[in-house]
Amino acid sequence: MRKIILTLGLIGLFTACKQQEKADLIVINANAYTVNKNFQNVESFAIKDGKFIGTGTNNEVQKKYETLETIDAKNQTIVPGFIDAHCHFYGLGLQQQKVNLRGTKSYDEVLEKLVAFQKQKNSTFITGRGWDQNDWEVKEFPTKEKLDKLFPKIPVAIGRVDGHALLVNQAAIDLSRITKNTKVSGGEIIIKEGKMTGILIDAAMDFIKFPETSKKEAIQGLLDAQKISFSYGLTTVDDAGIDKKTIELIDSLQQAGSLKMRIYAMVSGDDQQEIDYYINKGIIKTNRLNVRSFKVYGDGALGSRGAAMRKPYTDRNNHFGAMIYTPKRYKELAKQIAASDFQMNTHAIGDSTNTWLLKTYKEVLKNSKDRRWRIEHAQIIAQEDFKNFDNILPSVQPTHATSDMYWAKDRIGKERMKGAYAYKNLLNTYGKIALGTDFPVEKVNPFLTFYAATIRKDLENYPENGFQMENALSREETLKGMTIWAAYSNFEENEKGSIEVGKFADFVILNQDIMKIEGKEIPKTKVVSTFLNGEKVY
Template sequence: MKKILLTITTIGLLFSCNSKQEVSLIVKNATIYTVNKNFETAQSFAVKDGKFIAVGSNEEIQEKYSANNIVDANNKAVFPGFIDGHCHFYRLGLQQQKVDVTGTKSYDEVLQKLVDFQKEKNVNFITGRGWDQNDWEIKEFPTKNKLDSIFPDTPVAITRVDGHAMLVNQKALEISNISANATVEGGEFIKENGKLTGVLIDNAMDFIKVPAPTKSQQIQGLLDAEKINFDYGLTTVVDAGLDQPVIELIDSLQNSNTLKIRMYAMVSATQKNLDYYTKKGIIKTNRLNVRSFKVYGDGALGSRGAAMKKPYTDRDNHFGALIYPPERYKEIAEQIAASDYQMNTHAIGDSTNYLILKTYQDVLKNKTDRRWRIEHAQIVDAPDFDLFKNVVPSVQPTHATSDMYWAEDRVGKERIKGGYAFKKLLNTYGKVALGTDYPVENVNPFLTFYAAVARKDLNNYPENGYQMENALTREETLKGMTIWNAYANFEENEKGSIEPGKFADFILLDQDIMKITVNDVPKTKVLATYINGEKVK
């Protein structure tokens, strides 16, 4: 009798095992933040064919599924793969091959980095990025005099951290045929006593003839940027401003599985690109989505290029400048509105935000679910917030904590109340897309999370947070880094949360950013990054 019972039990166990569905991956014993509609947590999920097919408790997943690849999370936190809602992925990659002067505390330190770089690389044209005079003891734009003495025969062009100003030497001016009589609309050649200082603002930078990268440099740059992003748990990036050849290179690398990161591409809104892509239509693969244009409304607040309704508080009779005349923005908007593409406009100053928001309102009459975006929305006049009711605010929390030391000097006590107003923008539209704007800021998304919630720098300043009425909750911030970013990209049905049917993009962290002390969030490390259920970090 015992033998019969044993046989029946064995058959039952075999039948039970054989009835389980075979999947490619199971994750168990985790604290999974699904970021679904109810913001539920789970313990386990199963992945098949690159997508989540079931999410639930350990028992529920174990009962129904089996896999050769089982990841025991050991009670660690698991999140949907992070999405950077506004960055410059391609530019970050190229920057790895140039001189990096980010974080320098003086102009002399910048110069020393240039000297050290040239000793090592010995290039024909020195390029780089990252200086910020607001971080120096003397908070004024540098001049080219010292550059000319150190590099009399080698052209130098180094871009300010925000990408809206450039310092060049005389050799770079000469080979670019720029004289002291040069003028430009939508920018400025800064001069002193009628002579060029070497600092160029916005459109003036386009006159500098910087050598184009080779194809091998482009590919290496993209791969370098991908590794950096995977190390930080970023599985989708929104690259704000790409041209057709780079988009096609990215597509080819993704199709060959050389480049695995997902990308939402904002096409640079040159007339050539507008004509080509509005005629071609949306381009969509599992890894690439080309359906938006990046338009520049104005410059940056730090270089006083942002267009303001009233003069800058710290520069008499200076208003900043639009990149194009107002009528040009309407022309661009009308061309995009006649297509299926999205218009995403860089707007920093309150004047630019108002102009672009009104342009959107006029052009999009009777058009629904277009999800046009304002990128940065940095300084908004109080009456103009209501204009965001049908416009997605795409903001970068670390801009607030980087700029808070000097932003009020630029715009004064009253206007700064409408600055970096993430909570007010969220309450108006119902969602916010969160990004970094890297390499203007650090790639690290945990700094984004920290800046949004704590509104402090890494030295715990200010002690009670910066304009805390506009801080976001942890849940709002996580949504802004995942599902709301997916929504802003028209991709909320395929990514941004851990739910059946969506791409299996997820990350495993060494600590739970939803529970730990907020000051510990910047120390968080990514233990593993997965795309399509494949471990890429």
């Protein structure tokens, strides 16, 4: 009898083990925010073949699944992989190969960095980006005289932090054969006392003939950008405006396995041939690359007064900024894209640009459903235009608010500020909001995004009561904007953006709980590990 009982017991034990499903990885003892429909918190999940196959308590998951690899999260916070809904991933990579002027506190410091860079690189054409005259004691655009003295024969072209203004020296001007009389549509050549200052705004920058980026530089740039992005917990990036050549390079590197980052590629809308090419080819979709949208520029930036305003700038008489193209051109583009399956994502800063694009979107989409066309930045909105975001998706960058808050009111005045950086109003109208950084215009760090969206202060605790706090987002809304809503903005909410069965196993382990810590502690958050497809990539 004892032998029978023992035999039955062994059979039962064997059967129980056999019933367990195999997993490649199980994570236990986690404080995991799934960002599912109920914003559920779980302590364990299982992964197989790069996807989540189960979530629940430690007991539930370990009882159902067996695995050779288990990670004890030790109660650390886990969130879905971050999605940056608007950035310049390739641009960040290329910037690593050029002089970095971010954080410079004066024009003289910019010049010092250029001299040091040239001593190291001995470049035949000096390029870089990151200066911002609004951070200087003298908040005026620099002029080229000092550049001409330091570099009389070597062309220099350095971009403002937002990418909408360029400072060039005479050697670069001569190489590009432009003069103060060169006609510009959608931009400006700044003239002072009858002479070119060296500042070119928006479309005027297109006249500068930059040296071609080599394939080696391009590949290294993409890999450098990936390394930086993984270190901040990004697993998907929306690259806002890249060309066919770059997209094909990205695809080849992803197919080879060296570029693992998931990329939502917005095709640059500057080239009609490329628009025609992708519309004829149709949507391109792999597990790592999604090409189904066009990025169009509506106007310039507020910092360089290139944003198109309905009334003149408060701090510059009779200056309205400018739209990049004619209203007719935007309508033509919108009609062509509306007739395809592609998404139109348009950069719109000024209230005039937002008004026109919302009107154009509405007109061409008419009764179309679920197109998810996006207004990128949606920075200054006339009060009567908020209602028009009912079916137009706002894609914003919260750190723009805390970068601009020191001087934005001087630019546009108190009344227009009521519709500026109004993220809560936009969310309340559409029901979702996609969050990004616009890096390298702003820093890559998503925790600065989280902080700016919820606390709306700078790192020095300014302003004391927060900047226009009526438009702050809750922490839950912000995390959704950086994960599931960003995925939705890319038509990818069924495959990523939350820790749920069937979705890609993209997740991030953090050193502190961003949903509960004091607001001032949020920017100090660090990524412990980043996982993509269940593989540790950082």
